Amino acid sequence: MSLMEKANDCCFSSVLSIATLSSAAFVVTLILVRVLYVIYCSSRPLSKRASKPVSTLIILGSGGHTAEMLNLLAVLQKDRFKPRFYIAAATDNMSLQKALLLENNLASESGTDVAVTAQFMKIYRSREVGQSYITSVWTTLIATVHALWLMIKIRPEVILCNGPGTCIPLCVIAFIFKVLGIRWSSIFYVESIARVRRLSLSGLLLYKLWMADQIFVQWPQLQQQYPRATYVGRLM
Amino acid sequence: MGGEERSEKTRRVVFVTVGTTCFDALVRAMDSENVKKELLAKGYTHLLIQMGRGSYVPTKSEGEGSLSVDHFTFSSSIADHLRSASLVISHAGSGSIFETLRLRKPLIVVVNEDLMDNHQSELAEELANRKHLYCASPQTLHQTIADMDLNSLLPYTPGHATPVANHINRFLGFPDD
Numbered sequence: 001m002s003l004m005e006k007a008n009d010c011c012f013s014s015v016l017s018i019a020t021l022s023s024a025a026f027v028v029t030l031i032l033v034r035v036l037y038v039i040y041c042s043s044r045p046l047s048k049r050a051s052k053p054v055s056t057l058i059i060l061g062s063g064g065h066t067a068e069m070l071n072l073l074a075v076l077q078k079d080r081f082k083p084r085f086y087i088a089a090a091t092d093n094m095s096l097q098k099a100l101l102l103e104n105n106l107a108s109e110s111g112t113d114v115a116v117t118a119q120f121m122k123i124y125r126s127r128e129v130g131q132s133y134i135t136s137v138w139t140t141l142i143a144t145v146h147a148l149w150l151m152i153k154i155r156p157e158v159i160l161c162n163g164p165g166t167c168i169p170l171c172v173i174a175f176i177f178k179v180l181g182i183r184w185s186s187i188f189y190v191e192s193i194a195r196v197r198r199l200s201l202s203g204l205l206l207y208k209l210w211m212a213d214q215i216f217v218q219w220p221q222l223q224q225q226y227p228r229a230t231y232v233g234r235l236m
Numbered sequence: 237m238g239g240e241e242r243s244e245k246t247r248r249v250v251f252v253t254v255g256t257t258c259f260d261a262l263v264r265a266m267d268s269e270n271v272k273k274e275l276l277a278k279g280y281t282h283l284l285i286q287m288g289r290g291s292y293v294p295t296k297s298e299g300e301g302s303l304s305v306d307h308f309t310f311s312s313s314i315a316d317h318l319r320s321a322s323l324v325i326s327h328a329g330s331g332s333i334f335e336t337l338r339l340r341k342p343l344i345v346v347v348n349e350d351l352m353d354n355h356q357s358e359l360a361e362e363l364a365n366r367k368h369l370y371c372a373s374p375q376t377l378h379q380t381i382a383d384m385d386l387n388s389l390l391p392y393t394p395g396h397a398t399p400v401a402n403h404i405n406r407f408l409g410f411p412d413d
Binding site for chain 2: 045046047048049050054063064067068071072074075076077080158160186188190192193194195196197198200213214216218219230232233234235236
């Protein structure tokens, strides 16, 4: 009797473990299929014609990166890309000021209130210039939690970024939101003009992980190295 | 008095900028005798150094048959200094490079070899290949100054962001303008 019970037990637990394993495998496969589907859809232009303005997150780098981003914003149609959310590193005071200047000029031209069309936020930086790659793993983690909070609040339809590392946590979260079906956002990454022969760490991550919808590069030799990137000429 | 007037007219300033970085190797190179000698030989009269976060302080000098040297750490009017310069010697940051090129000033970019991730030389070398500027290291700077021919530099035509904007618009399904 007790022997049979034992056998039953053994049989039951093995069935249970097989069931757990197969359902885990099923879930993993499901997620994988979804991830591949999201990557496939991201690489193609949106199927329906855009009719409404799109909420846009603009991730500012520092110095040269910001200058390039402002050049892009200067020619983007502001009535299509609104409202605009600007995020810059907490240690970078200049970039948000420059963006604020741009938005103030736009607002005074059109006679609207800046607060309606633009918002400005700061984020903990994942990696300072010159910081080692090993310690940046930890700082990236902290930045990710903060980024999650900001992304839940913003949920943008379009993300414009051009490095450096500040954009990585935000793009990862945006991608996860796409996979989970929380929000579909189109992620555009413009590689810095300073990158002639190799992508930056941020650019390389987004490229290798298939996380950006489009990666733009400013030098033809860079496009030859990374065929999925799009060459767009110099911004500066 | 007449001499003073003349020196105002023939004032040729070399402006050195390191941006917000710390680049003592460049400031030290500018302070070296062989670099100053070559600048003087090329007809420059004043040397103004923006030294940023660096700790090496160059020796000031009033001129009197030699190069007049002055320095400061930061300034909100870098653009004015660039405009009044006859030659700009800059770190390899893209901001400084393109600001100088847009003002059509002769430019020598000095690459900081101490940076961990030294991608900055990529841009300077590419633009040097296209003859928009000269590229040097702190060690070779005096040689670059001695050998440079500013008439052989080509003016830089600024790029434009419209192609990127068009790509983004098309991708999102916005109609072309």
